[in-house]
Amino acid sequence: MRALITKKSIIIAAVAVLIALTTLVSLNVFDSQGPVTNAANALVRPLNLISTRVARMFEQIYGSIYRYEQLIETNERLYRELTDLQQAYWEAEDLRAENEMWRLYFDFPARRDQSHELAAITRWGGSNFYSSFVINRGYDNYWMNPIKAGDGVMTAYGVLVGRVTAVTATTATVTTVLDTSFSASVLVGDGEQPITARGDFSLMGSGYFMLDNIPEGMPILPGAYVITSGGGAFPGGLLMGEVVAVYTHATGLGRYATVRQPRPLDTIHQVFVITEFDDLL
Amino acid sequence: MKKRIFRRRIFVSIILHALLFFVVYALQDMILIHLQLFGLVPLILPVAATGVAVFEGRDIGGIAGIFAGIMCDISFNAPVGVFTVLLAFTGLLVGTLADTVMTRGFLSFYITSVVVLAICVVAQMFPLVFFVGIPTQALVMVAVRQTIYSMLFVFPLFPAVRALGRRAGRILPPGKIR
Numbered sequence: 501m502r503a504l505i506t507k508k509s510i511i512i513a514a515v516a517v518l519i520a521l522t523t524l525v526s527l528n529v530f531d532s533q534g535p536v537t538n539a540a541n542a543l544v545r546p547l548n549l550i551s552t553r554v555a556r557m558f559e560q561i562y563g564s565i566y567r568y569e570q571l572i573e574t575n576e577r578l579y580r581e582l583t584d585l586q587q588a589y590w591e592a593e594d595l596r597a598e599n600e601m602w603r604l605y606f607d608f609p610a611r612r613d614q615s616h617e618l619a620a621i622t623r624w625g626g627s628n629f630y631s632s633f634v635i636n637r638g639y640d641n642y643w644m645n646p647i648k649a650g651d652g653v654m655t656a657y658g659v660l661v662g663r664v665t666a667v668t669a670t671t672a673t674v675t676t677v678l679d680t681s682f683s684a685s686v687l688v689g690d691g692e693q694p695i696t697a698r699g700d701f702s703l704m705g706s707g708y709f710m711l712d713n714i715p716e717g718m719p720i721l722p723g724a725y726v727i728t729s730g731g732g733a734f735p736g737g738l739l740m741g742e743v744v745a746v747y748t749h750a751t752g753l754g755r756y757a758t759v760r761q762p763r764p765l766d767t768i769h770q771v772f773v774i775t776e777f778d779d780l781l
Numbered sequence: 782m783k784k785r786i787f788r789r790r791i792f793v794s795i796i797l798h799a800l801l802f803f804v805v806y807a808l809q810d811m812i813l814i815h816l817q818l819f820g821l822v823p824l825i826l827p828v829a830a831t832g833v834a835v836f837e838g839r840d841i842g843g844i845a846g847i848f849a850g851i852m853c854d855i856s857f858n859a860p861v862g863v864f865t866v867l868l869a870f871t872g873l874l875v876g877t878l879a880d881t882v883m884t885r886g887f888l889s890f891y892i893t894s895v896v897v898l899a900i901c902v903v904a905q906m907f908p909l910v911f912f913v914g915i916p917t918q919a920l921v922m923v924a925v926r927q928t929i930y931s932m933l934f935v936f937p938l939f940p941a942v943r944a945l946g947r948r949a950g951r952i953l954p955p956g957k958i959r
Contacts, residue, residue, distance in 0.1 A: 504839070504877040512843035516850070516869035520862035527860060537861040540851050544806075551811035558815075626810050626822045626856040628927050629905045629920070634858055666860070673858045680913050701915045705820045705923075 531649075538668050541634075545671070548623045548634075556769065614735055615776035617644050619653075621769055622671070631679040631704055631765075632665070637773060640669040645775035647672045652734040652774040659762055660684070660728060660738040661771060672773070676765055677740060678704045685732050686711070686740060688757075689724035697726060697740060697759065707764055708744060711757040720746050726759050735777040794949060798833070798841075801941055802848055805829045810856040821923070823931040824901055825938070826853045830868050831875055831897045832938050835883070835890045836946025839876030846872025853901075867904055871897045885946070887939055894935050898928045 519536050526534030533541075563571065602608075619635035635653075639646040651664040653674045662676040675682055676699075683698040693715060700710040714720055724743045730736020741759040748755050809825045830849035834842025849872075850865035857864075875893045883889045902924040909915045 503881050504873065506839075508840050509843060509873050509877075512840065512847065512869060512873060516843075516847050516866045519847070519851070520866045523860045523862040533860045536851065536865075537855070540855045540861060544810075544852075544855055547807065548811065551807070555811075555815050623810070623858070624814055625858040626814055627858075627905065628821050628923050629909055630857065630859075632858045666858075680909065680915060701909065702919045 533666055533668055541668060541671055545622065549636075552620075552622055552769075614774050614778075615645055616772040617647065617775055619647075619672075619771055619773055621771065624766065629701075630681075631676040631699070632662075633674050633676065635672050635674060635771060635773070636670065638670045638672050639667050647773050647775065650733060652738070652777075653771050654738055654774065655763070655768055655771060657762070658739055660734060660740050661761070661765060661768065663733065664773065674771070677709050677761070678707065678765065680704070682709070684734055684740070685729045686726050687729045688718075688720050688726050688743065691718065691720075693718060694729040703758060708758045708760050709741070711743070711759060712754075714746070714755040714757060716754075720755075720757055722746065735774060794945075797945060797948070798845065801829060801833075801945065802826070802845070802852060805849075805938070806852045806856065810852075818930055819926060821927055821930055823934060824853070824898060824927060825931060825934045826850075826856070827864075827868055827871070827897050827901050828894045828931060828934050828938055829942065830872050831894045832890055832935075832942030833945065834872045834876040835879045835893055836885055836942050837876070837949050838880045839873055841949070842872035842876030842879075843869050844872075846870070863904060864901070867901065868897075871900060890939060890942070891932075891935050895928070895932060898931050902928055 523534035523537060526532045526537075532538075617637055619637040621633050622636050623634040625632040625634075635647075637644075637647050639648070647664055647667050649664055649667055652660060653662045653664060654660050660677065662674040662679075663682065664672045665675045665681075666673040677684070677697070679699045680701050681699065683696055685694045686697045687694055688711065695711055695714060695718070697709060697711050700708075703710060711720070711726065720743060722743050722745055726740045726743060728734045728736055728738040728740060739762065741761045744758045744760050746755055746757045805825050809823065813825075814822050826849040830842070830845045833845040837845075846868035847865055850868035851861050853864035853868065854861045875897065878893070879885055879889065883893075906917075906920045906924055909920060910917055
């Protein structure tokens with residue numbers, strides 16, 4: 501014990517505790533991650549940018565060598581889907597025009613636009629217990645809207661992938677929909693009753709999340725789309741995924757469903773942060 | 782003249798340690814994160830910090846623990862704190878054991894690394910068990926696999942930390958207890 505508690509070891513321990521206390525105070529008082537975290541993040545940022553570029557380069561090489569056939573098949577399928585969607589789009593355009601006419605006639609409120617900021621993913625979290633990534637936008641965004649904790653994050657295709665949980669001047673940490681701390685109010689299929697989607701630890705590794713406490717009698721089938729209900733932390737109508745399977749809890753009380761994102765999260769490189777939105781006014 | 786040589790050695794030693802931790806950080810956070818085994822990322826920084834503590838003693842072990850801890854926290858996208866304190870304390874403790882009762886060698890490096898990795902995984906699980914309420918069984922499965930996977934990196938890190946220790950001139954002949 502005497503060998504452990506010396507002047508030097510007390511100084512080293514005090515430095516470590518001081519660093520932790522600085523972060524703790526910064527988090528609780530200034531709502532910031534603290535100077536040490538910011539400095540360390542700034543130091544590793546160039547390395548992460550390089551590693552991200554290199555990783556993408558290898559992914560492209562790997563993709564062109566081993567996934568060529570698969571990519572051709574996907575391309576064919578997407579082309580067919582695009583043709584169908586183009587047809588559906590023209591039909592929807594007519595309906596939209598009719599809808600707009602009736603909205604003006606009855607003086608109903610309109611859905612307003614959202615403000616987005618494009619960001620690149622610079623690093624994925626290295627923890628096996630949490631699911632998060634870091635983006636290259638923070639609260640100091642020059643001419644763009646500042647990123648805030650709580651902002652929703654989606655892909656270019658309007659799929660909700662997470663929520664900003666911590667922000668520094670030039671970076672922000674996004675907790676994904678797979679993380680156990682994530683939850684959102686959602687609608688399933690044509691349903692009008694909102695239920696809760698949340699991350700589940702046992703599903704996190706397989707890239708799924710969960711719809712829990714499904715009300716008795718609510719019809720949910722595999723293949724149904726899950727979208728945000730709006731009126732909360734996220735705008736309504738954002739796609740979150742597709743129901744894979746519906747189960748009854750081991751206790752026999754209540755049901756839950758597993759949901760898969762349309763695209764594996766680790767294949768996403770760019771996202772949009774929803775900095776402002778208004779649901780129906 | 783002696784002072785200048787001493788300073789140069791200290792400078793070179795700092796550079797070599799920084800290089801070791803940079804390589805380990807890059808391996809953990811930039812390479813192995815893309816090459817996951819069973820969907821898991823190994824935890825190598827605590828192993829490197831423990832190795833430095835075993836072969837270079839309490840003070841260097843504690844300092845190495847602080848830096849490895851900061852890197853670990855950053856790697857987990859978490860605010861710097863938990864692992865900084867944790868690895869500083871384990872570095873001091875392992876270093877003290879190596880300075881007093883423990884033989885400096887592969888076996889002690891291996892055993893202390895396993896203990897430190899187990900402590901780290903408990904620290905990772907703690908908030909999930911007590912604040913989120915996730916069943917311990919699900920977490921333990923991941924924890925055990927992560928520890929086993931991380932333990933594999935004791936083998937490639939051993940020559941590096943031993944060489945650093947030898948360079949510092951602090952390794953005693955095998956079997957000799959200080």
